[in-house]
Amino acid sequence: MITHDVVVVGGGLAGLMAATTAAGSVDVAVLSKLYPTRSHSGAAQGGFNAALSEDDSVESHIFDTVKGSDYLGDQDAIEVLCSEGPEVIKELEWAGVPWSRTEDGRVAQRSLGGAGFPRACFAADLSGHVVLHTLYERALKLGVKTYPEWYLVELLVENGRISGLFVYDLASGRTEIIRCKAVILATGGYGRAFAKTTNAFANTGDGMTIAYRAGARLADMEFVQFHPTTLYGTNVLVSEAARGEGGYLFNNRGERFMDRYAPRKMELAPRDVVSRAIFNEIKEGRGVEGKYVNLDLTHLGEAKIKERLPQVRDLACRYTGIDPVEKPIPIEPAQHYSMGGIRTDLNCETNIKGLLAAGEAANVSVHGANRLGGNSLLETVVFGRRAGRRVVEMVSKETAWPELPGESLERAEENWKNNFGSNSPLDPRDNIFKIRREMNRTMTEYVGVFRTESELKQAVDILAGLKERYSTLKVSRKEEPFNYELIEHIEVGYLLDLSEIIALAALRRTESRGAHYRTDFPQRNDQDWLNHTIIWRGEKGPEFGKEPVSITKYQPVERGY
Amino acid sequence: MLINLSIDRFDPNCDRGAYKQQVKVEAKENETVLDALIKAWQQDPTISFRRSCRSAICGSCAMEINGEPRLACQTLLKDVVDSNGNLSLGPMFGFRRLKDLVVDLQPFFDSLKDIIPWVLTKNNHDGRMTPEDAAKIENPATCILCGLCDSELGDGREIGPAAIVKNHRLALDARDMLGLVRLQLNRKYPEEMAAFRENLKSFCPKKINLPEV
Ligand SMILES: Cc1cc2nc3c(=O)[nH]c(=O)nc-3n(C[C@H](O)[C@H](O)[C@H](O)COP(=O)(O)OP(=O)(O)OC[C@H]3O[C@@H](n4cnc5c(N)ncnc54)[C@H](O)[C@@H]3O)c2cc1C
Ligand code: SF4
Ligand code: FES
Numbered sequence: 001m002i003t004h005d006v007v008v009v010g011g012g013l014a015g016l017m018a019a020t021t022a023a024g025s026v027d028v029a030v031l032s033k034l035y036p037t038r039s040h041s042g043a044a045q046g047g048f049n050a051a052l053s054e055d056d057s058v059e060s061h062i063f064d065t066v067k068g069s070d071y072l073g074d075q076d077a078i079e080v081l082c083s084e085g086p087e088v089i090k091e092l093e094w095a096g097v098p099w100s101r102t103e104d105g106r107v108a109q110r111s112l113g114g115a116g117f118p119r120a121c122f123a124a125d126l127s128g129h130v131v132l133h134t135l136y137e138r139a140l141k142l143g144v145k146t147y148p149e150w151y152l153v154e155l156l157v158e159n160g161r162i163s164g165l166f167v168y169d170l171a172s173g174r175t176e177i178i179r180c181k182a183v184i185l186a187t188g189g190y191g192r193a194f195a196k197t198t199n200a201f202a203n204t205g206d207g208m209t210i211a212y213r214a215g216a217r218l219a220d221m222e223f224v225q226f227h228p229t230t231l232y233g234t235n236v237l238v239s240e241a242a243r244g245e246g247g248y249l250f251n252n253r254g255e256r257f258m259d260r261y262a263p264r265k266m267e268l269a270p271r272d273v274v275s276r277a278i279f280n281e282i283k284e285g286r287g288v289e290g291k292y293v294n295l296d297l298t299h300l301g302e303a304k305i306k307e308r309l310p311q312v313r314d315l316a317c318r319y320t321g322i323d324p325v326e327k328p329i330p331i332e333p334a335q336h337y338s339m340g341g342i343r344t345d346l347n348c349e350t351n352i353k354g355l356l357a358a359g360e361a362a363n364v365s366v367h368g369a370n371r372l373g374g375n376s377l378l379e380t381v382v383f384g385r386r387a388g389r390r391v392v393e394m395v396s397k398e399t400a401w402p403e404l405p406g407e408s409l410e411r412a413e414e415n416w417k418n419n420f421g422s423n424s425p426l427d428p429r430d431n432i433f434k435i436r437r438e439m440n441r442t443m444t445e446y447v448g449v450f451r452t453e454s455e456l457k458q459a460v461d462i463l464a465g466l467k468e469r470y471s472t473l474k475v476s477r478k479e480e481p482f483n484y485e486l487i488e489h490i491e492v493g494y495l496l497d498l499s500e501i502i503a504l505a506a507l508r509r510t511e512s513r514g515a516h517y518r519t520d521f522p523q524r525n526d527q528d529w530l531n532h533t534i535i536w537r538g539e540k541g542p543e544f545g546k547e548p549v550s551i552t553k554y555q556p557v558e559r560g561y
Numbered sequence: 562m563l564i565n566l567s568i569d570r571f572d573p574n575c576d577r578g579a580y581k582q583q584v585k586v587e588a589k590e591n592e593t594v595l596d597a598l599i600k601a602w603q604q605d606p607t608i609s610f611r612r613s614c615r616s617a618i619c620g621s622c623a624m625e626i627n628g629e630p631r632l633a634c635q636t637l638l639k640d641v642v643d644s645n646g647n648l649s650l651g652p653m654f655g656f657r658r659l660k661d662l663v664v665d666l667q668p669f670f671d672s673l674k675d676i677i678p679w680v681l682t683k684n685n686h687d688g689r690m691t692p693e694d695a696a697k698i699e700n701p702a703t704c705i706l707c708g709l710c711d712s713e714l715g716d717g718r719e720i721g722p723a724a725i726v727k728n729h730r731l732a733l734d735a736r737d738m739l740g741l742v743r744l745q746l747n748r749k750y751p752e753e754m755a756a757f758r759e760n761l762k763s764f765c766p767k768k769i770n771l772p773e774v
Pocket of ligand 2: 705711723769
């Protein structure tokens with residue numbers, strides 16, 4: 001059996017930040033289903049928010065975030081996020097991040113949506129990529145042990161405390177048990193539950209489902225962010241930086257329609273507002289070809305596009321055949337980010353002893369009902385670092401090893417065996433890809449930007465049917481190396497659990513707040529719903545409760561942009 | 562259009578050697594090779610290949626497409642299929658084949674350790690860097706560690722190509738204590754370096770273009 005004090009699951013920004021913070025003080029390893037540099041953090045383009053400039057202030061960053069969250073963000077957590085931001089950016093500067101620079105040599109910053117100040121630190125439109133690679137370098141420097149292409153299947157919990165991990169090693173094709181004192185889950189989001197998403201194939205919400213099945217609480221899963229500008233068709237992201245640098249949105253009449261929805265912030269209103277505006281334009285017949293709207297960058301000029309948005313240009317040219325220097329590009333909203341996740345406290349701890357979570361997989365609730373551009377990358381490094389620090393404290397205090405995995409291991413092995421066998425689906429033509437497609441379509445059509453009771457109920461029914469069909473499917477080939485059929489099978493299982501939870505939580509919340517918009521309840525309702533949705537696994541499925549929002553300074557007022 | 566994919570298959574548990582499997586898929590010419598491969602996989606889920614971002618930033622899908630080193634998600638079908646819709650896919654040449662299109666990348670990632678693969682920040686660094694200095698490292702810092710250069714140009718003896726790229730990125734970093742001294746590690750004569758730069762430029766999916774220093 002392999003042992004480590006701490007295992008960080010996930011090699012993205014949150015995971016690498018946690019591991020490199022803890023390294024040296026405790027025996028920490030990173031386990032990741034992808035080589036760390038392949039993590040989806042590398043696709044982030046826009047930047048990391050931090051109030052660095054003398055004219056900006058931490059307080060104003062806090063306020064923008066609280067307001068952006070539609071008052072559902074926990075203000076104590078937001079204070080931590082914004083006040084530790086500048087320090088972490090400095091730490092990254094020293095670690096060697098190749099930022100873009102201002103004339104006087106400081107880290108360059110740009111405007112992203114919902115911010116009162118240009119405060120997103122960037123490196124052209126490769127911000128996530130360069131920081132991911134720098135943190136990977138730091139992990140090499142500190143000699144952090146990594147298990148690349150090892151797949152977390154289940155958490156082993158004995159008597160309410162983490163005791164180890166049940167994992168699948170893709171290269172050998174075998175399962176392994178890792179014994180440890182603490183686990184940090186940094187497994188990212190679940191975008192692949194949706195048909196239209198900016199997320200990578202690997203973003204299947206594994207950590208959230210695994211934690212939920214092991215007894216951890218999830219929170220605010222109904223809040224799903226839809227990014228307004230993704231390439232029409234492929235949904236590859238066009239960063240908010242494109243609007244931050246001055247891009248305009250036009251409908252089929254050539255109107256800059258955002259003046260109808262957010263007259264002051266225009267294109268730089270928060271994402272929930274812009275996404276709804278776009279769908280509304282399309283619905284009312286002002287979409288181009290009835291399907292999309294145009295993002296126009298032509299007036300920025302080739303030089304600026306080349307310098308600031310090289311990746312956006314490259315992606316647009318390749319995947320739409322249109323060069324944004326010459327012509328507007330067709331865009332549509334798509335799923336982008338999970339505000340919900342594994343509920344944690346300010347130290348990233350969950351309700352399971354020894355289990356921590358950070359990054360997009362977690363919900364410490366800095367984003368509330370809607371995340372601002374640039375705040376997620378910041379969250380990964382701020383809370384990744386906090387998780388790393390916390391785990392060092394925990395391990396040095398609690399020196400005794402937890403119980404050896406016993407019952408939980410038996411269950412995990414049983415579940416594992418259940419994946420295999422000869423296929424006897426309800427419908428002989430059924431297969432895992434069909435189930436995934438139907439789930440994806442259901443989520444995008446019925447649990448999307450606009451929601452309503454009847455459609456959400458329909459989604460819940462469809463998903464229940466899919467789960468039943470899923471349970472009769474088996475994987476034919478067993479312990480083989482690089483068995484991606486098996487991975488697909490497991491991931492669809494994780495996504496079905498999450499999709500059901502998202503749909504049920506959305507059905508429950510009879511108000512509109514941030515990214516959650518109910519056409520049958522279009523108003524925000526602070527009296528009944530100024531609280532977090534808490535979700536845990538019950539006997540028969542997910543159960544739901546509420547938890548108050550931490551409000552320190554800013555009382556909820558109406559959000560206008 | 563109908564694409565005739567010819568995919569290298571190899572399962573170490575039962576095959577003595579690799580063979581080609583033909584799979585037909587329907588795809589649009591503006592779709593990528595990765596899109597076509599995923600459709601093939603949905604017909605035969607036993608095919609193993611790596612992918613994640615589908616936007617040329619994670620480096621997972623590096624392979625030989627009609628014998629050329631490319632990223633599957635960055636390559637449009639119309640640019641590579643012949644008039645009969647034929648397209649052939651194989652694993653990167655330069656690495657040990659593990660299964661189908663999946664190769665052993667551990668030696669590749671380990672090769673970075675042949676240099677000192679992190680910035681050794683000067684003690685008196687004040688947090689600033691001129692935009693001109695920043696511009697110098699921008700291009701080499703876009704390397705996504707896909708492995709294609711090591712597959713194509715690596716000779717297994719010296720510092721590997723991707724490690725050389727990283728070495729440049731670090732040597733040109735104004736914060737770095739070692740700076741240009743690092744380049745001695747490359748152990749390449751100027752004319753070899755020049756040839757290397759040109760070769761790399763010709764296929765690197767991120768158009769890494771090392772400056773002459
Ligand atoms: C295209 C795009 C652009 C973005 N741009 C911005 C931006 O400009 N600014 C901003 O603030 N935010 C941005 N975001 C959001 C932000 O990038 C992400 O929220 C953030 O990077 C998530 O980081 P993470 O470390 O939590 O997860 P990820 O980077 O997704 O990493 C997850 C890790 O977990 C591992 N993993 C997952 N499941 C398992 C398993 N079962 N077993 C083992 N390992 C597993 C994966 O291998 C991976 O290493 C963007 C998001 C997208 C999709
Ligand atoms: S230099 Fe180019 S080919 Fe080599 S690993 Fe980097 S991106 Fe890939
Ligand atoms: S899938 Fe990420 S580079 Fe192709």
